Amino acid sequence: SPRVLSGIQPTADSFHLGNYLGAVRQYVALQEGHDAFYCVVDLHAITVDYQPEALRRRSRIAAAQLFAVGLDPERSTVFVQSHVREHTELAWVLMCLTGMGEAGRMTQFKDKSAKYGESSAGVGLFTYPILQAADILLYGADKVPVGADQKQHLELTRDLAQRFNHRFGETFTLPEPYIVKGVEKITDLQEPTAKMSKSSSSPAGILDLLEQPGPLRKKVMRAVTDTGTEIAFDEENKPGIANLLRILSALTATPIPDLETRYAGQGYGTFKKDVAEAVVETFTPIRERTEKLLADEDELDKLLAAGAARARAVAAETMAKVRDRAGFLPAP
Ligand code: TYM
Secondary structure (H helix, E strand, O other), rough: OOOOEEEEOOOOOOOEEEHHHHHHHHHHHHOOOOEEEEEHHHHHOOOOOOOHHHHHHHHHHHHHHHHHHOOOOEEEEEEHHHOOOOOHHHHHHHHOOOOOHHHOOHHHHHHHHHHHOOOOHHHHHHHHHHHHHHHHHHOOOOEEEEEEEEHHHHHHHHHHHHHHHHHHHHOOOEEEEEEHHHHOOEEEOOOOOEEEOOOOOHHHHHHOOOHHHHHHHHHHHHHOOOOOOOOOOOOOHHHHHHHHHHHHHHHOOOOHHHHHHHHOOOHHHHHHHHHHHHHHHHHHEEEEEEEEHHHOOOHHHHHHHHHHHHHHHHHHHHHHHHHHOOOOOOOO
């Protein structure tokens, strides 16, 4: 069956609504009928400032959330990136095939490095997308479920796969991004034209999967809208309402035009209350399951060890081919 791979960074104490709708929910759907690999990308998380203890905690929280949303350890291979050494090994080979200019054009790098100042941003931030390409190519992924912000990294991945294949012989599958329309960019509740983001959203702008119902409701009720009264999908003039419509539509599997009809003449209050309830109803069972999984660290670590073993087997096979084709001597 076709292969799926995706990765998510343990850079916060919870995933947020954008991660959930844009990516994680698709992980669960795609474990049906696919050979699925999902990776907590701790090596990517150290490309920005971090604390070792926080990273360890967040890696377990991320893994627990992946199981809590419904990834089945029998069907999906859920693992931690640093447990599989081949990721960094392949990344090196791919780095040697990447142009400086090519890497410098990545918009995520430009955004993130701007925050640190061009020269003090780490080199790891620059090579981040190449490590991501290695994650994907090691497993021969056909599909990669991601949000819209990852499109450019997927293009680079395809370019690098093609370049390697061309120079050294058919080795890598060219992956397709799997981006679901309507949820590919969930925006910040306080700044509804900007992406909801772990690194740049204010606490009031972001809805965390592990947050309590009280704060979740409060944030939705205080979401920035326009001064009108009509519930209509108008991205240009009503970005706040458009975002809430997309969220409610995705959470309740109701087409946006149906929602526009349902809320015609009702004002923003009732609508926002329903959005808040849909968020709370979705998040609460996930939070409870995550807490349960985190209460037994040994069991969680066992699941991750089993995932790592399965991932390693696939990664080692790919890497053996790469080593041979790239001209390395057989390892003694
Ligand atoms: P990360 O951890 O930043 O984000 C995880 C996933 O969530 C998606 N996402 C969103 N989708 C819709 N609306 C939003 N506001 C929103 N915010 C985030 C992201 O697109 C992503 O799919 N580079 C990746 C991590 C990665 C990876 C990989 C992904 C490393 N290796 C291999 C796929 C395959 C990232 O930034 O994840």
